Amino acid sequence: MSGATPKARVVIIGGGFGGLNAARALGKADVDVLLIDRTNHHLFQPLLYQVATTALAPSDITAPIRWILRDQKNVTTLLGTVEKIERRNRAIRVVGEPEPLHYDYLIVASGTRHSYFGNDHWERWAPGLKSVEDSRRIRKRFLLAFERAEWEEDEAARRALLTFVIVGGGPTGVELAGVLPEMCRMAFRPDFRRIDTAMVRVILLEGGPRILPAFPDKLSARACRDLEKLGVEVRVNTLVTDIDEQGVHVGEEFIPTQSVFWAAGNAASPLVRTLDVPLDKVGRALVEPDLSIPGDPRVFVIGDVAAVKQPDGRWVPGVAPAANQMGKHAAKNIRRHLAGEPSLPFEYFNKGDLATIGRHKAVASFFDGKLSFTGYLAWFLWLFVHIAYLVGFRNRISVLLQWAYNYIFFERGVRLITETEDASMSRHPATQGRTGEFHARGAAEGVPSW
């Protein structure tokens, strides 16, 4: 066992952008690194919406964490779920492991889940998009909506099945909304005999005054126009008051739909609470300028679970580049601490914001919007950046080819509906029920997917 060496042990919780970059930045440091994640793969979340919309396969945007770090011999990767951080003992507790795991330095990069602002029961009807399973679930809902519409005799019911509501006007919501119209009009239309998939209604609901709030006003306006050109109904200043099996309530108005997708908010992983430090209102740890937690220079919190104030008073946004930078910075401060040097404050460098809207449209903003552009150029930039940041040669090639295929043939390559684990265990398909009905009813009975 590697634990035998007297080297300092750095434990990293989470193999996302932050944790992975921290581990890499410790490659040459004289420490033992233990990276633990509850999944075996690093997920390229910025493209997750493309899995949800049948453009890419899960394996295109994931890579095994231990494979990514295979050549870095001072890193051991473990698959496990951390339930508790015990700072008093400098140890973490892993579910199912009797023994605690000791650390000399700890980097918490456990990420976020979507938040329903106290309406957790909405999740059953409005799944969010954070994990591979989330994207499979949303993909399944998209595809089953059309399958069920093809069966449906009742006009109103069919309209509800062909209505898609996306809650949240940030990049994920905008990119989801932007993909749907073309997908329905081009890729799906020739496959159905009883419905016209071009009849779909896509509604994007944003609580604030404009979509893409991180972007300059004029880019928000442009993105809004682009979406409307695609046929998306964009509604700002619109707050969802309830979501149920039948649809979405927006104040007095009711939108009948079977497909609601949640892209409205995040909350930090509950693990952060066990650090026992001040949190902000979404559960992120309020860290020191050097990313350590108050009073404990050996524990760092990075990525989406860290609330970091910039010199100008603004918070560092919860985006991949910020997580990458924090991971490298936490690693650097650990090396400095080992060398007896004072830690350095984290400085976020905003590389710019990008969002794509359907086919060859996008918005790009740099230097707080001082430089910005749209259309083809922004779209190509978006493509380039996303390929460049993907992990692994295989994934880059595969994604490029899938995109080329989708673009050239107006097709969607990954239109796979699979049973839920429990359903698929039955060796008697005939007892399972029609997939659509089965899951819709399952949902009504509390099984949170159909």
Add this chain to the structure above:
Amino acid sequence: MSGATPKARVVIIGGGFGGLNAARALGKADVDVLLIDRTNHHLFQPLLYQVATTALAPSDITAPIRWILRDQKNVTTLLGTVEKIERRNRAIRVVGEPEPLHYDYLIVASGTRHSYFGNDHWERWAPGLKSVEDSRRIRKRFLLAFERAEWEEDEAARRALLTFVIVGGGPTGVELAGVLPEMCRMAFRPDFRRIDTAMVRVILLEGGPRILPAFPDKLSARACRDLEKLGVEVRVNTLVTDIDEQGVHVGEEFIPTQSVFWAAGNAASPLVRTLDVPLDKVGRALVEPDLSIPGDPRVFVIGDVAAVKQPDGRWVPGVAPAANQMGKHAAKNIRRHLAGEPSLPFEYFNKGDLATIGRHKAVASFFDGKLSFTGYLAWFLWLFVHIAYLVGFRNRISVLLQWAYNYIFFERGVRLITETEDASMSRHPATQGRTGEFHARGAAEGVPSW
């Protein structure tokens, strides 16, 4: 709705090789075709074992049935599970549908599931390989066995985790067994720090006197030698007496393992029983020479659910080419029946048998073994045939590229462990338990996967 036309309606149950080819062969016929399947995709089962062993992604070997048939305007595809055939009313019952679906002609191509010969409780510990979900479950077991071994302190427990037992020496079992050794020694080895994945033990159990019984003796012997060269323990005349959480019982002997894979037997889909015709011992319908059922010239049973005797007294094997041929033949006999012509008996043309054993080794047999060869040539033939029969340009390209990648880099591209549906629904990862443990315990409590 298309039902308005007075054309004869052909209902096809199942979108596998048989059903798909029947639908295609009715393309020019003056009939309305309704193809119903409980999944939305056609699955290329011969390569399913490569998904189970992380070489391919599910989307590489599947294609939406309605997409495959999109240009054939007389075909309507529906996603649904048929629970019952009511021949008296010439109708089928679909789960969740109040109204029966009428047919003028029926083609039953509902396929098989694996059979445990009356020991269904073994399935929990020894999953079979028929559906995409099956392959994901087996892939997950493979990968979790290594993840758990990396944690495991106890030597015996670790050995059990690194022991893989495959039950059944047919093509699926042989191909599974042939892939594992290289995968473990090459692709996985550099990723682990505490275990040596080259230590894996792969055991292939066959109840009969030789593996690949469909092949000539000398090819069986060759395949056996090839497997043993790869380090696989091949045991013939070996009957499994019990399978439990701890391992496999073979008479007096007990093989400790957490990973047993079932490739030993098939049983026809239970739907066939509702035809109310004589069945063979694995539940296949004993059909007339023209593939119709006794006394009902408008109902055909094809593919793995049909028991068809050849003129020489042998049964038509349950392989993809036979299903393809039966699908075309049933369609032809329907066209003849519509034209008032007598139906023709089905004649199976055996195109030959192929099985691959790991890297550039395979066995090929033609004309009942009169022509046979092995090694590189057989392997290239195997590659060519499997690419040629894959549905869809995209899938062919994708599979070729994945194979090239796997072959050149000794890598495995699709090493994705995802949560079970229920687990993934929790928005609180920290409450889920370490994936390995979680599922192992789940299994102990009756959740049939870990």
